[in-house]
Amino acid sequence: MTAAIVALGVVVGLLGVLVVGLLRSHADVLRALHDLGIGEDDLAAAGSAEGRRSIGRRTTRTTGEVRMVPGVAAPGDSSSLGRLVDVSGVDPHGGAVHVGIDGSRGMTLLAFLSAGCSTCRDFWRAFGTDEVEQVPGRDTRVVVVTRGPEEESPSEVAALASDRVTTVMSSAAWDDYDVPVSPYFLLIDGSRGVVGEGAGGSWAQVVDLLRKAAADAGLVLDDEGGRPRFTRRDLLVGRDRELRADRELAAAGIEPGSPELYAPLHAVPPGDGPDGEVGAR
């Protein structure tokens, strides 16, 4: 009897070790998947039925990312998503500037520009005109960040800087957010950190990408009804993204029930077939 109990204890012990080993292995797998940027949503999408397609963009569960446009340098390996650091530096005239971001209300768009960068010219120009008002969100502020006076000419920055936006010279901010190139943009929520990052060839492109990134992150930037800018439900179901998709479809003349919605993705339009001029797309 005693031998049986001892044997049973040994078996239970071995099974316990086996279970712990399996749990650790499972945790390692999950950690590896997380490091690769694959979350539960992706796994669910892969396993779900029809109607969901990859958008070819790296996302996290609560944050989005501005896509790159052709001809603009890609960001580095280290993403700033979620990062939340205040920006301190000087203005082009030498005054001290501190932009409180951590804990601030509303959204902040940090525009990392350089006086000598040719791609940045459109942004310097746009920030000096009413175009800067196109930034998504009623209370989104635009802050231009150049490198510090030790790396940029304050007089050149002063000549380009507009009084429509705050301009701060701070090399530390570039380091804090691991900014790889200029121009580069970070959309930051005062409570959640960076929710979108990337670059664009023009201000109009960046505005469009920011709207999409914010919507994908569940942020309602242009809400007029006094509702919170984002809700838990927005974050969970991406309601704003759905509304945006509906708006864009409606603008293209595609309404619910339109035949285009049921056409095969690679259908050959009438007249574009082998007998037509254009051919299949």
Add this chain to the structure above:
Amino acid sequence: MTDVSSHGITARLPRGWDARIAKRPDPAAEPGAPAGPSTQAVPDEGISTRSAPADEPPGLLAGTEHPVAHLANFPLPPVRGDYGSGAVELMRTADIFVALVEFEPEAASTPLFSHRGIPRFGVNDFSPHTMQRTIAGMCGAQAFFNHNGRAFCLYVVLGSHALRAPLVAQVNALLAGLEIEPR
């Protein structure tokens, strides 16, 4: 807490606060400085009085040539008058705006600036009528003082007169961390 320092003025900022400490270019080159609060209180003894029309638009380059510090617990707009015009209009109930405006050193010995050291405020120091331009629900307070041979006007705006008590405590905590060096 974050320290921001320039022109001999150092402010210790709580989380989420904005700050600008700047010395503006010569106002003679850019006339039309925005009006300050109760400018008639400033003696006309060779001291800047900032007596531009009240409807003068705030300008980044307008105002005193002496250092001006703006501290706020809300995002400061890029263009502001010395006493916060352009910024206070954006304030909400729990918002605080603090302007520290320096005057000529000679003013430090005048009666108006006779208070020594950085002042503190009480709840009763704030009044809706102390605002540069009255905004419903808001209130302001101002004090003139000298410190280390320098003359300053301290002007504070609160987003809510009714709920000012906790805001005054925040203001005094901020002022406790303020340091002003001799010129």
